[in-house]
Amino acid sequence: MVLSKTVSETDASIHSTFASRYVRESLPRFKMPENSIPKEAAYQIINDELMLDGNPRLNLASFVTTWMEPECDKLVMASINKNYVDMDEYPVTTELQNRCVNMIAHLFNAPLDESETAIGVGTVGSSEAIMLAGLAFKRKWQNKRKDQGKPYDKPNIVTGANVQVCWEKFARYFEVELKEVKLRDGYYIMDPTKAVEMVDENTICVAAILGSTLNGEFEDVKLLNDLLIEKNKETGWDTPIHVDAASGGFIAPFLYPELEWDFRLPLVKSINVSGHKYGLVYAGIGWVIWRTKEDLPEELIFHINYLGSDQPTFTLNFSKGSSQVIAQYYQLIRLGYEGYRNVIENCQENAMVLKEGLQRTGRFNIVSKDNGVPLVAFSLKDNSRHNEFEVSDNLRRFGWIVPAYTMPPDAQHVTVLRVVVREDFSRTLAERLVVDIEKVMQLLDDLPPSKPTLPEGAVKKTPLETQREITTYWKKFVMERKKTNGVC
Numbered sequence: 001m002v003l004s005k006t007v008s009e010t011d012a013s014i015h016s017t018f019a020s021r022y023v024r025e026s027l028p029r030f031k032m033p034e035n036s037i038p039k040e041a042a043y044q045i046i047n048d049e050l051m052l053d054g055n056p057r058l059n060l061a062s063f064v065t066t067w068m069e070p071e072c073d074k075l076v077m078a079s080i081n082k083n084y085v086d087m088d089e090y091p092v093t094t095e096l097q098n099r100c101v102n103m104i105a106h107l108f109n110a111p112l113d114e115s116e117t118a119i120g121v122g123t124v125g126s127s128e129a130i131m132l133a134g135l136a137f138k139r140k141w142q143n144k145r146k147d148q149g150k151p152y153d154k155p156n157i158v159t160g161a162n163v164q165v166c167w168e169k170f171a172r173y174f175e176v177e178l179k180e181v182k183l184r185d186g187y188y189i190m191d192p193t194k195a196v197e198m199v200d201e202n203t204i205c206v207a208a209i210l211g212s213t214l215n216g217e218f219e220d221v222k223l224l225n226d227l228l229i230e231k232n233k234e235t236g237w238d239t240p241i242h243v244d245a246a247s248g249g250f251i252a253p254f255l256y257p258e259l260e261w262d263f264r265l266p267l268v269k270s271i272n273v274s275g276h277k278y279g280l281v282y283a284g285i286g287w288v289i290w291r292t293k294e295d296l297p298e299e300l301i302f303h304i305n306y307l308g309s310d311q312p313t314f315t316l317n318f319s320k321g322s323s324q325v326i327a328q329y330y331q332l333i334r335l336g337y338e339g340y341r342n343v344i345e346n347c348q349e350n351a352m353v354l355k356e357g358l359q360r361t362g363r364f365n366i367v368s369k370d371n372g373v374p375l376v377a378f379s380l381k382d383n384s385r386h387n388e389f390e391v392s393d394n395l396r397r398f399g400w401i402v403p404a405y406t407m408p409p410d411a412q413h414v415t416v417l418r419v420v421v422r423e424d425f426s427r428t429l430a431e432r433l434v435v436d437i438e439k440v441m442q443l444l445d446d447l448p449p450s451k452p453t454l455p456e457g458a459v460k461k462t463p464l465e466t467q468r469e470i471t472t473y474w475k476k477f478v479m480e481r482k483k484t485n486g487v488c
Contacts, residue, residue, distance in 0.1 A: 054401050060419045060433075061403040063213075063247055063277040063373075067424040072330045075323075076282070082322035084122070085313070093322045096329040097122050100275075103332050105289045107253050108245075108262040108271050119296055120289035121314060122275075122325050126246035127166040128316050129272035129288035133242050134170045136270065136290070137204040139297045150201075158198045159207040160190025161408035162214050164246070167207060176204065183411040188367070189217050192224040196231050205240050205269070210261055211248030214407060215416070216373030218248055221261040221268065228267055240269040240295075246286070247373045249273030254341040255348065256371065269295045275328045278344065278373075280335070280423060285324035343423050347374035350430050351421040357434035363441055367416050374421040379414065385449040388415045391440055398436040 027033050027045070056066040068076075079093070087094040098117070105118030112118060123129040138155050145152035156177035159167055163180070171178035181194045189212050199206060206228060208221045221243055232238055243261060245252070250273060252259055262268060268291065275285035290296045301314045335343065351374040358364045358378055368377040380388055392404035407414040419433070 055399055057424055058399045059401040060425070061401050063274070063420050063422070064283045065276055065280050066282075066422065068280065068282060068327065068331075069334075072327050072334075075326050075330055077323075079322045079326050084320050084322040084325060085318055090322065093325060097325045100325065100328050100332060101287065101289065104249075104273065104287050105263075108249070108289060110263045110289065110291060118289060119291075119293050120287060122328075123272075123286040123288060123315065124284055124317050124320055125276060125286040126164075126244070126272045126274045127169070127286070129246075129286040130166050130242075130244060131170050131174075131316055132288050132314060133270040133272055133290075134176065134204075135174065135300060136296050137240065137242065138174065138176060139300055140295070141202075141204040143297065154202050155204045156200070156202050157205055157207055158195050158203055160195070160209060160212075160219065161410075162189055162212045163207065163209060163244070164213050167244075177202075179203075180408075182409050183407060185411060185414070188212065188215050188407060188411060189219045192220050192227055195224060196227040199228070199231060199237075199239050201235070201237060203237075203239050205242045207242050207244055208261075210243055210245040210252060211373040213247070214405075215368045215377040215418070216247070216375040217369045218252065218259070218261065218372045221265060222259075225265040225267045232267075239267075241265070241267045243268055243271045245271050246274040247277055250275075250278035250280075250340065251344050251373060254337070254344045263291050275324065278347075279328060280331045280340075280343065281324050281327045283324075284321070285328055344374070347421045347423060347425070350374070350425060350427050351376055351419075353427050354419060354421065354430040354433065357431065358437070361434070361438055361441070367414075368418075375418060376421070377416045377418045379416045383415070386444040386447070387450065388417050390444060390450060391437070392417060394440040394443060395436065398439075400433060400436060 027037070056062075059066070082090050082093060084090075084093065084097075100122065101120040102112075102118045105112060105120060110118055121132070123132065134157065137157075141155055142152040154177065155175075156179050157167070157171065158179045159181070161180040161183050168178060170176065179198050181190045181198065183189075190208065192208075195206055206224060208219045208224055210218050210221065212219070221241065225241060228239055228241065243249075245261075249271065252261060262271060270288060270290045272286060272288045273279065275281045275287055276283045279285070279287075296314070301312050303312050352370075355366055355368075355376045355378075358376065359366065363381060364378040365381055366376065366378050368375055380386075380391070388404040392402050395402050402417050402419055404415060404417050406412050407416070421430070
């Protein structure tokens with residue numbers, strides 16, 4: 001990876017804030033030091049640098065869990081030295097993983113009888129889960145094409161342009177064409193009708209998103225299933241569906257139990273979900289579940305015995321920690337159906353508080369929908385003077401990390417801000433965020449336009465001069481606020 005060299009990074013060494021107490025000499029920045037240093041010094045040096053990171057609780061860009069109960073934290077730390085792949089040495093951990101797979105499979109209405117074991121595996125997030133599901137679809141399609149004596153070198157997947165980048169990675173890494181349904185104004189998810197039109201004999205699956213990263217909206221998997229059944233009848237194909245439920249898999253069963261998006265639909269052959277999102281576990285855990293054993297080709301499963309016993313494995317990663325698997329099991333049995341429903345309902349209510357607060361300002365259009373992931377995506381009604389990126393940048397002065405981004409083709413002219421409402425984002429924080437957004441809007445109102453129309457003969461200011469003007473105004477703004485109400 002090429003590192004951009006800022007002023008601080010051009011220094012050849014790192015200086016500890018408490019150097020006089022712990023260590024007298026600076027450390028090299030990009031080389032291992034020749035000598036050891038005291039453990040206190042190593043801790044202090046790293047801790048000082050990490051202070052400049054953002055506050056995870058105020059990182060509203062991320063879907064990833066940033067808080068768990070202290071009891072779960074203890075389990076995480078107690079198992080942090082266990083290698084998940086050593087199934088013979090840690091059989092209980094393996095058993096807990098299998099319980100999680102079965103619980104999630106039943107949550108997604110997998111067609112299992114009482115004696116059947118669900119087919120699935122824990123992964124390092126939904127990215128690995130999607131890679132595994134995609135490989136299974138590719139291999140099944142290739143095997144069928146070989147049996148038919150047809151070419152099998154040009155597989156493709158049909159998705160919406162709103163898919164997460166891991167789908168693009170899968171397509172590029174494993175040589176599968178990605179056919180994307182373009183977005184349009186006011187419709188920021190995959191259109192099922194257009195998706196089915198793009199399906200051909202080389203399509204290994206259609207990927208539907210339950211909870212778009214862009215605006216949280218659920219795609220209509222039921223309509224996609226019905227349209228695809230009709231096309232399969234007409235063509236003789238058997239094109240299946242994968243549901244990327246990374247964000248929505250732990251939401252829909254509790255908020256919308258009647259919504260048909262999962263294994264109740266016959267063409268849905270596999271589902272991935274992120275345990276570290278609304279599964280309420282720290283980063284590093286995902287799950288992929290297959291409808292039946294036949295949907296996972298046996299030749300993709302490896303059997304090893306050099307860790308002590310025969311172990312079937314189908315993962316891209318090998319060694320990984322056990323902590324997140326154990327934490328997932330804790331959350332599933334600790335909260336149960338009732339607990340998850342209460343957490344998700346509370347997130348949805350806090351999202352509504354934020355949405356209504358933004359609407360009262362009269363400054364924003366709400367882009368997100370109410371029947372999806374608990375998040376609020378919004379854009380400026382008037383961006384002739386300032387844009388969403390400036391709002392995002394100025395919110396960081398209050399500690400908030402709120403992303404601004406442009407939509408994918410053909411809606412790339414639309415820019416939005418997005419706030420993901422997680423379990424640790426309370427109603428008080430939602431109300432405070434609205435207050436701070438109003439302050440930022442007042443600040444921007446009082447500043448000259450970011451792209452002003454210059455009169456003839458006028459000299460355009462340099463970016464540095466513009467930044468100095470913003471900084472000067474901000475200092476004045478803060479001082480005036482402190483005088484009027486004592487806070488800013």
